[in-house]
Amino acid sequence: MRLKYYLFALFCGLMCACSAPKDVIYFQGIDDLTPEQLAKMSQTYTTKITSDDLLSINVTAWDPAAVTPFNPPVYAYSAQGEQPLAASQSLYTYLVDPKGNINFPVLGEIHVAGLTRQEVAAKMEKMISKYVENPLVNVQLLNFKITMMGEISRPGSFTIKNDRISVLDAIGMAGDLPLTANRKNILVIRDNNGVKETYRVDITDPAIFASPGFYLKQNDIVYVEPIKNKQRARTSSDRQFTMSLLTSIISSVSIITSMVITIVNLNRN
Structure with a gap:
């Protein structure tokens, strides 16, 4: 009977050792x-805009032609450098300088550091509204x-x-x-x-x-x-290996214990 108690105590100890720290x-x-x-x-x-941030700014309105000065055409060139190709509007990017400013078409220098994207958009919409009716400014942080x-x-x-x-x-x-x-x-x-x-x-x-x-x-x-x-922590593969090893040890101990009990009982008889 004592062997069974020892086996149970060993099993509990091994399970505790496998529990998460x-x-x-x-x-x-x-x-x-x-x-x-x-x-x-x-x-x-x-998120607040800071120096060295790269902003994508696009201006839209009911009359697309009215906002053309605020969205200057950006061109990419073919491999031969001969044929200009219109580039995506996502290339309207502006780098915030060390003073926290960007240089925007028509509006000139604008201080944007310390503002959120929404605050920059609202500030620019107010400035552009002097030239365009109901402008909409979309500002994205790219970096x-x-x-x-x-x-x-x-x-x-x-x-x-x-x-x-x-x-x-x-x-x-x-x-x-x-x-x-x-x-x-x-x-x-x-x-x-x-x-x-x-x-x-x-x-x-x-x-x-x-x-x-x-x-x-x-x-x-x-x-x-x-x-x-x-050593207190293990990777997933290590834990699987350890659990497999412990299972094998427990099975072996259980078999050996059963054999010992059987032999002891036979000798008594």
């Missing part, structure tokens, strides 16, 4: 937070990208098409984190007008939603460091 579980304790606490963590964020580095499933640079992205969205785009990643000390590196800023975020803690590093900005770098003891 606590430091890989996201948002621990979030179910215990009150609605008021969750509301305090909520934050709104909209919004982030870089994921370190202990990431798919590290690299990612182009963002939305106005807003969180560090959780970025981790999801990069294929989530392996078990060897340190989820408690993720580094966000940001360039704010030439000044480097760093933030540390812990995605196991619901307080991440209130962190200034939760929402990412243009050209942010997210670095995930490995845990100090990688």
Whole structure:
């Protein structure tokens, strides 16, 4: 009987060893937070235009001819450089200079740094309305990208098409984190007008939603460091191999135990 107890204890110990470590579980304790606490963590964020951003700006109106001066023709040339070809309107791009300005046809220099896409569009519509009735301005940010580095499933640079992205969205785009990643000390590196800023975020803690590093900005770098003891975490293939090995060991121990009990009972008889 004691052997059965030892076998059961061994099985429980092995199963506990296979359980997920606590430091890989996201948002621990979030179910215990009150609605008021969750509301305090909520934050709104909209991408602001900064220097070196590349903007695509297109002006439309009921009378297309009226907005032609604001959409200068852009041409591409054939391989021989002889025949000009009309290019797509998406090539109406404007680079924000170090002072935060763009140089736009007819309107001249416009300060756009610190404004959202919608605010830039509204500002330009007001300026263009002096020349065109009811203009509509569409502004797109073309070079919004982030870089994921370190202990990431798919590290690299990612182009963002939305106005807003969180560090959780970025981790999801990069294929989530392996078990060897340190989820408690993720580094966000940001360039704010030439000044480097760093933030540390812990995605196991619901307080991440209130962190200034939760929402990412243009050209942010997210670095995930490995845990100090990688042996505590395993990749998916390692876990499958370990579970297979443990199953084999348990089966072998069970067979050996049964044989020992049978032999002991036969000797007693």
